Amino acid sequence: MTEGVNPFESLQSQIDEAAAHLEIGDDVIERLKHPERVLETNLTIETDDGDLERFKAFRSQFNNDRGPYKGGIRYHPQVSRDEVKALSGWMTYKTAIVGIPLGGGKGGIIIDPDDYSEAELERVTRSFAKELRPLIGEDRDIPAPDVNTGQREMNWIKDTYEALENTTEPGVITGKNIASGGSEGRVEATGRSTVLTAREAFDYLDKDLEGATVAVQGYGNAGWIAAKLIDRMGATVVAVSDSSGGIYNQSGLDPVAAKDHKNETGSVVGYEEGEEELTNEDVLTLDVDLLIPAALENAIDADLAEDVQADVISEAANGPLTPEADATLEEKDVFVIPDILANAGGVTVSYFEWVQNRQRFYWTEQRVNEELEEIIVDAFDALVATLEEYDLDNPRTAAYVVAIRRVAESFEEAGTFP
Ligand code: GLU
Numbered sequence: 001m002t003e004g005v006n007p008f009e010s011l012q013s014q015i016d017e018a019a020a021h022l023e024i025g026d027d028v029i030e031r032l033k034h035p036e037r038v039l040e041t042n043l044t045i046e047t048d049d050g051d052l053e054r055f056k057a058f059r060s061q062f063n064n065d066r067g068p069y070k071g072g073i074r075y076h077p078q079v080s081r082d083e084v085k086a087l088s089g090w091m092t093y094k095t096a097i098v099g100i101p102l103g104g105g106k107g108g109i110i111i112d113p114d115d116y117s118e119a120e121l122e123r124v125t126r127s128f129a130k131e132l133r134p135l136i137g138e139d140r141d142i143p144a145p146d147v148n149t150g151q152r153e154m155n156w157i158k159d160t161y162e163a164l165e166n167t168t169e170p171g172v173i174t175g176k177n178i179a180s181g182g183s184e185g186r187v188e189a190t191g192r193s194t195v196l197t198a199r200e201a202f203d204y205l206d207k208d209l210e211g212a213t214v215a216v217q218g219y220g221n222a223g224w225i226a227a228k229l230i231d232r233m234g235a236t237v238v239a240v241s242d243s244s245g246g247i248y249n250q251s252g253l254d255p256v257a258a259k260d261h262k263n264e265t266g267s268v269v270g271y272e273e274g275e276e277e278l279t280n281e282d283v284l285t286l287d288v289d290l291l292i293p294a295a296l297e298n299a300i301d302a303d304l305a306e307d308v309q310a311d312v313i314s315e316a317a318n319g320p321l322t323p324e325a326d327a328t329l330e331e332k333d334v335f336v337i338p339d340i341l342a343n344a345g346g347v348t349v350s351y352f353e354w355v356q357n358r359q360r361f362y363w364t365e366q367r368v369n370e371e372l373e374e375i376i377v378d379a380f381d382a383l384v385a386t387l388e389e390y391d392l393d394n395p396r397t398a399a400y401v402v403a404i405r406r407v408a409e410s411f412e413e414a415g416t417f418p
Contacts, residue, residue, distance in 0.1 A: 005322045007086035007297045013323045015089075018400030021390050024408045032092075032407060035062040035085050041131045043109070045123040047116075057128050059107040061141055062088035065410040068139055069105030070095055070347060072146025072175075073128070073153070075121075076296075079108035083297070087146075090318050091347065094340040096403035098379045100351040105141050107132070113148050125153050129160035136161065138171035138358065144350050145175040147220070147296070151187075155180045171357035174350035183353035185368035186346075191225025191294075192369070193345025193376045194316040195233060197337045198290055200380040201312050205335060210234040212289035215310070217241050217280055219259070219268050222316040222343060223294030227255035235290065239283045243295075245269045246278035248286070285309060293320035300325045308334065315339035330394045338396035340403065341379055348375050 012033045019029045039059040047053050058081055061069040071091035084106050092104025109128060113121055135141050145154060154176045161172050170181030178184070185192075202209045212235045216227045219242040227237045236252040244267035247253065253275070261271030269277060284291065284300055291310035293299045294317050300308065302324035313329070314337045315321070321329065321336065329336055349372055356362050363371075387398040 005298045005301065006082050007319050008082040008089075010297075010319060010323050011086040011089040014396060014400055015404065017394075018397050018404055021392070021397070021401055022405060022408075024404065028408050028411065029404075031411070032063070032404060033089075035060045035088055036064070037061050038081065038085060039131070039135060040081060041128075043124055043127040043131065045120065045127055047120055055109050055111050055124055057107065057109040057131065058084040059132060059135060059141075059143075060084045060088035060105060061135065062104040062106075063092040063407060064103035064141075065407055065414065066096060067101040067103050068137075069141035070102040070144070070350065071104055071106040072144040072346075073107035073109070073149055073157075074146035075109050075111050075113045075148040075153075077110060077112045078296070079110045084108045086297075087318055090340055092407060093400060093403035094344045094347055095351075096406040097340050097383070097399050098344045098348050098375050099406070100348060100375070102142070102347070102351060105143070106146070107143060108146075121153075122156055125156045126160045129157040130164065132157070133161055133164055136172055138169055138354065142171065142350070142354060143173050144347070145221075150221070151175060151177040151180075151182065154182075171354045174353040176353070181353075181357050183349055183356055183368060184363065184365035185372065186349045186353055187221065188225045188229070189349035189368075189372060190222040190316065190343050190346035191227075191229055192372060193348065194222065194226040194292060194294070194314045194342050195229045196345070196373060196376045197342045197380055198230065198292075198312060198314040199233065200377060201314070201335055201337050202290075204384055205312070207289065207311065211236060213238045213287075214290045214292065215239040215283050215286045215288045216292045216294055216316075217246070217283045217299060218293065218295030218317060219262055220294065222346075223292065224255065224259045224262075226292050226294060226314075226316050227258070230290070230292075231255050238288060239278060239286055240268050241278065241280050241283040242268050243280075246280055246283040247271065248276040248278050248283075290314065293317050295320070298322050300329075302328055305329050305332075308332070310334060313337065314342045316343050318343065326394065326396060336395055337380075338399045340396075341376075341383060341399050344379065345372055345376060348372055
């Protein structure tokens, strides 16, 4: 990851890039470049040793013109106010491109969860839930999982919120486990949209996915599910990596075995005899048909972009390319499926979860996956139609043209208050 590239500035330059093609007033665009509000709070909890420890946490509510703020909460030592602001903006345009009636938000705690016990993490999470309580609610702001958080944390937040509010309101948060009101298909949804959009892009570009070679950088929930599903579609996953490094096998890796190895040892490295070990940078610059960056922001900067050899990139992570890298890849004719579409499956199934929670009526996994596929394919078609209509070279700009237009329309219909 490149230090020094501010993701909030990246978001703003992506918006400017698209706004140049739209007839929307600068005053409205200015509004669409900034969060409505950001909570910054300090959580103090008792550690297992009986000491007190403080953690800084944020929640950015970027925009609710199209519906309640929506977006995950990440636990990571690199969380910052600007990162959370950027991520909340990306959520706003993500919910808009897939056309679900939600806005954008994001939260984060500056913490390395590996350094704390489960009991300590529960205290940190419940403390954050208490701080979030006045801001969240099924019609206000609906958090979800993100980097290093999952069902466990969502269940704690739901439980804390419901206890304090003396109610049952499972739709206050999504990404819960099934017993706590979660949806079938939610865990796989982010990786699923990453591969569905890759399939659509290959089809659009007249390329064959069957036998195509794939490299996946990052082997958390999004990356490993994408690897598993693309393998099932007939592509060959030749390389995967995590923060400890990467592995390469020209004749193909078994994504499930690599995941099992990571579960046992903490890393994908060393799962199979005879594989070659690579760095994350090597994985990102392999000569493959499809590259899936599935870790953090700024994984590919301008320099690294020069060496990227993939034909198609499907961004499972949020913000994996710096704007300069994006420009370089555009010149090199790499088809980049932007994060706000490629990883939108997660929030789309979060939307289904919220709908099910509100109706107290639950869907089958088959229904979830079918409805997800329809939404993602429609959004991809809207992106391609805009790419061609505006004669654009960069699919990201096309995605933002569609998304910004939708958010601006809702804002302009409603006007300002007071
Ligand atoms: N954290 C995920 C994202 O970046 C999911 C958000 C959600 O489900 O609300 O899209």
